[in-house]
Amino acid sequence: MLKTELKHLKPQVHTFKEEMILNMGPQHPSTHGVLNFLVVTDGEVIHQALPNVGYLHRGIEKLAEQTPYTTFIPFTDRIDYLAAMFANHVYVLAVENLADIEVPERAQFLRVIACELNRIASHLISTGALALDIGASTPFVHWIRERECINDIMESICGARLTYSYMRVGGVSQDINEQIADDIYKFLDHFEPIIDEYNRLISFNEIFIKRLANVAIISPVDAVNFGLVGPNLRGSGIEMDIRRTISYSVYDQFDFNIPIGKGFKGSLGDCYDRYFVRVLEMTESCSIIRQALSQIPKGDIKAKVKRKLKIKENECYTCVESARGEMGMYLLSDGSDRPYRLKIKTGSFTAMSIVEKVSQGLMVADLIALIGSLDVVAPEIDR
Amino acid sequence: MKENANLLFLFLFKTPIKESEFSLAWYVLFVFLVAGVLLFFAANFAGITSFIERRIAARIQSRVGPNVVGPQGILQWVADGIKLLLKEDLVPDRADKFLFRAAPYFVFSGLFAAFVALPFGYGIVAADLNIGVYYIFAITSLVVVGIIMGGWSSNSKWALFGALRSAAQIISYEIPTALSLIPVIMLTGSLSTQDIIKAQGGMPWDWYLFHSPFTFVCFVIFFISALAEGNRIPFDLPEAESELVSGYNTEYSGFRFLIFPMAEWANLWVISAMVTLAYLGGWQVPFVAIETLSQSFLLIFLSAGVFVIKTSIVVFIIIQLRWTLPRVRVDQMTLVCWTYLVPFCLAAIIGTMIWMLIFPWETLAALLLRLIMSGIGLGFCFLYVQRVRFNYFNDKMAFENLKGKSLWYPFWRLP
Amino acid sequence: MNQYFNNICTTLYSIAEGMAVTASYLFRRPCTIQYPNKLEKPMEDQLSERYRGILQVDTRVCIGCRICEKTCPVDCIAISLEKDKETKERFLTRFDIDISKCMFCGLCSENCKTSAIYHTKFFNAVTQNVENLVVRFVDKPIALYKPPKGSDLKNTLKDLSGAIVNQKMKGRAL
Numbered sequence: 001m002l003k004t005e006l007k008h009l010k011p012q013v014h015t016f017k018e019e020m021i022l023n024m025g026p027q028h029p030s031t032h033g034v035l036n037f038l039v040v041t042d043g044e045v046i047h048q049a050l051p052n053v054g055y056l057h058r059g060i061e062k063l064a065e066q067t068p069y070t071t072f073i074p075f076t077d078r079i080d081y082l083a084a085m086f087a088n089h090v091y092v093l094a095v096e097n098l099a100d101i102e103v104p105e106r107a108q109f110l111r112v113i114a115c116e117l118n119r120i121a122s123h124l125i126s127t128g129a130l131a132l133d134i135g136a137s138t139p140f141v142h143w144i145r146e147r148e149c150i151n152d153i154m155e156s157i158c159g160a161r162l163t164y165s166y167m168r169v170g171g172v173s174q175d176i177n178e179q180i181a182d183d184i185y186k187f188l189d190h191f192e193p194i195i196d197e198y199n200r201l202i203s204f205n206e207i208f209i210k211r212l213a214n215v216a217i218i219s220p221v222d223a224v225n226f227g228l229v230g231p232n233l234r235g236s237g238i239e240m241d242i243r244r245t246i247s248y249s250v251y252d253q254f255d256f257n258i259p260i261g262k263g264f265k266g267s268l269g270d271c272y273d274r275y276f277v278r279v280l281e282m283t284e285s286c287s288i289i290r291q292a293l294s295q296i297p298k299g300d301i302k303a304k305v306k307r308k309l310k311i312k313e314n315e316c317y318t319c320v321e322s323a324r325g326e327m328g329m330y331l332l333s334d335g336s337d338r339p340y341r342l343k344i345k346t347g348s349f350t351a352m353s354i355v356e357k358v359s360q361g362l363m364v365a366d367l368i369a370l371i372g373s374l375d376v377v378a379p380e381i382d383r
Numbered sequence: 384m385k386e387n388a389n390l391l392f393l394f395l396f397k398t399p400i401k402e403s404e405f406s407l408a409w410y411v412l413f414v415f416l417v418a419g420v421l422l423f424f425a426a427n428f429a430g431i432t433s434f435i436e437r438r439i440a441a442r443i444q445s446r447v448g449p450n451v452v453g454p455q456g457i458l459q460w461v462a463d464g465i466k467l468l469l470k471e472d473l474v475p476d477r478a479d480k481f482l483f484r485a486a487p488y489f490v491f492s493g494l495f496a497a498f499v500a501l502p503f504g505y506g507i508v509a510a511d512l513n514i515g516v517y518y519i520f521a522i523t524s525l526v527v528v529g530i531i532m533g534g535w536s537s538n539s540k541w542a543l544f545g546a547l548r549s550a551a552q553i554i555s556y557e558i559p560t561a562l563s564l565i566p567v568i569m570l571t572g573s574l575s576t577q578d579i580i581k582a583q584g585g586m587p588w589d590w591y592l593f594h595s596p597f598t599f600v601c602f603v604i605f606f607i608s609a610l611a612e613g614n615r616i617p618f619d620l621p622e623a624e625s626e627l628v629s630g631y632n633t634e635y636s637g638f639r640f641l642i643f644p645m646a647e648w649a650n651l652w653v654i655s656a657m658v659t660l661a662y663l664g665g666w667q668v669p670f671v672a673i674e675t676l677s678q679s680f681l682l683i684f685l686s687a688g689v690f691v692i693k694t695s696i697v698v699f700i701i702i703q704l705r706w707t708l709p710r711v712r713v714d715q716m717t718l719v720c721w722t723y724l725v726p727f728c729l730a731a732i733i734g735t736m737i738w739m740l741i742f743p744w745e746t747l748a749a750l751l752l753r754l755i756m757s758g759i760g761l762g763f764c765f766l767y768v769q770r771v772r773f774n775y776f777n778d779k780m781a782f783e784n785l786k787g788k789s790l791w792y793p794f795w796r797l798p
Numbered sequence: 799m800n801q802y803f804n805n806i807c808t809t810l811y812s813i814a815e816g817m818a819v820t821a822s823y824l825f826r827r828p829c830t831i832q833y834p835n836k837l838e839k840p841m842e843d844q845l846s847e848r849y850r851g852i853l854q855v856d857t858r859v860c861i862g863c864r865i866c867e868k869t870c871p872v873d874c875i876a877i878s879l880e881k882d883k884e885t886k887e888r889f890l891t892r893f894d895i896d897i898s899k900c901m902f903c904g905l906c907s908e909n910c911k912t913s914a915i916y917h918t919k920f921f922n923a924v925t926q927n928v929e930n931l932v933v934r935f936v937d938k939p940i941a942l943y944k945p946p947k948g949s950d951l952k953n954t955l956k957d958l959s960g961a962i963v964n965q966k967m968k969g970r971a972l
Binding site for chain 3 (some may be wrong): 439441442443444445446447451703704706707708723767770771772773774775778782786788789790791792793794798
């Protein structure tokens, strides 16, 4: 019964003579997690590529309805394992908005530092994995090495390397001390020259440029129409950053640029623009961390919040600029200690929608470059 | 071949061989002996290179690499081989079983037959064929037949993609490979691998690499197209592991799978030896004339050592290239071949012809030009070392601050 | 035509630049930590102070408030308390933590008033059987801790090495 009802939801493709259907994923090495693409090809040329999502659906939104507000934080880590801090951040911001909690300023600075470190870590994986998909394995391993330094810093800040659970409603769980601040400075001093070295190794390599430039061009109009967010949108030349437009937390106190795609090596909105915007964003994140560390005020790190938090009937939508673009949470409370409904909006899911349009006429190798440059993370697509 | 067999007989039994039935048996035995030695060399080289490549790749990537099996992990390749031997030999359902089983034999025989004409030192060559270079090109083309058979018969779309890419790649790159050796053949006047080496000298300015700008271009083209024929990055399209899962050998397992990587690493030697013998002076020992070279066994061994060292350096460069570069796309691969390599090759052939007429090898002007060419080459090497130093010192201070350890950790210091 | 030769030059130059980077790594220190055989210093020293490893309970200072049980998002903590009807004294009869369920979020240890439950630096929870990962901290009923009035509750001693968990899990695995 249910099967017949849901049949129309399965991707349907019609093939013509000389065409064949290629199932890419979910066990394919470069689909970045469990993702399936139904590819109709003529030889190596793609006629149609349909993304088939849902292999990693865990029902995190439903879990939220059964978990008290304060104890849902560890689940948000699992929405996007590469950038767990942003999911933490948007969730606590949503609860604070709903319950009218004032957060101490030091806690907000700590949140910014942690988020920007996490943004670097996430972009390291994203750019490195793109290089790996293109065939160069060394940049990826170098980036993993740098990410390990960030993981060490994160471990010393909050005790975990991947699923941080750092934020709390009304503040953060742990403060940073002189030692950790010093470690962060040392890391930044080491990391900034390494970005240049990385660019010499791979970003400015002609073969790499030839593989990415003028491939899978997303026009600014398309990028907006398909709801792309974050670096994918900025790669198409649209200057849109939640850190600037909404200016949540204390982002209005920092001076930073928003890198946008300019057709660095090819035309506007190609894979290379999306890739290189991420590389430039890492430098910007470094500068934000330096500013935050130098301006950080003294004070509490957590506001007084009841352990059993009850929020009267209300609703709110809160969003932050995650490493994969706008990550939003719509929270609906009904007076009990757990949300009535939580809806999560993520960047990877919207990025999947454009694959079908852009991939027509590409080659199989280009499709891999496209997926890599969109920086999709399978658990974030399916939640 | 026959002379060598006679020589060995004389060396072993101190009597010249008689023309009788016994001698025929001896020749057959000798052929098997040589084949066994070559096979032993090729198989061991493939295994050891796989280990060394993994260690070099590890150091390039700030890792340590396999260091558990045996002292410093040098038995890792034996362990890998034994593991693959013990694995089940799977044939996929609805595959073309005969072709699927036959494909590794083609790859194997195509590759190992090339070793017959490769020199290892002065007079150390299994068969000094008068069409040596031509023979090597012809016989290594057999590999692509095996690859296509394996990819087609696997009944997998990814394997088929790999096989067809391989066909396109090897057919197009046969042309620049052959064309870029023509200047060398013109300069030597022979296709025999031994003759090509004998025509060069021990010092860099006596190599064909620095003979003229045109041979230098040909060297670069030959190197690139040899990489493409050997399925190495940036041309490893047939088994692009991030695109085609594993390409033509996706469905293979066990010993049949082992043949493919083994052939690939053995091919590394073939490529490097070809580059060495054609452009880098082969086994020529510096400061030693060929006439004196044939006098003593010690010098012959020395020549073999020189050849192995030169080839190993080329192998190292190929390995380093693999861990530096990304992969080209399939249409770019053919584009590079037809729009860049082939026209340059043709121009270089004509250029070398004119150069040979204006500056014959023995003249003083030619020697001067060769010296200048070598100087320019040395200058490029110097610039390269400067860039390496720059990269090292770029990170030194910050790294030592961060980790509290010295950055200096050369590759000869084993972890 | 200019573009054609420019392409060749930039390609060769960029490849040489990349080669220079990779060559410099042959002289640079690898960053591998050779876990577990060739560690430079023991793993516990390499982990940070705040590392959230396997949970451990110091039952001597547990006051039986059950906050950890309530805050745990995955319900991996099970506590039973019993009251002696005569002496009115309360006993801890069960304190189980299912490590296979635990997601090391740190909410329980953060809310514990006496730091009775805390994260160790011990993380190697490999056993042959999943059931071995249920660690039972109470063998026989233990009287609940009564903190002296006005004392700093957080200032109790911790056995950070994780020896108790280690011992308990090893004992069960054997």
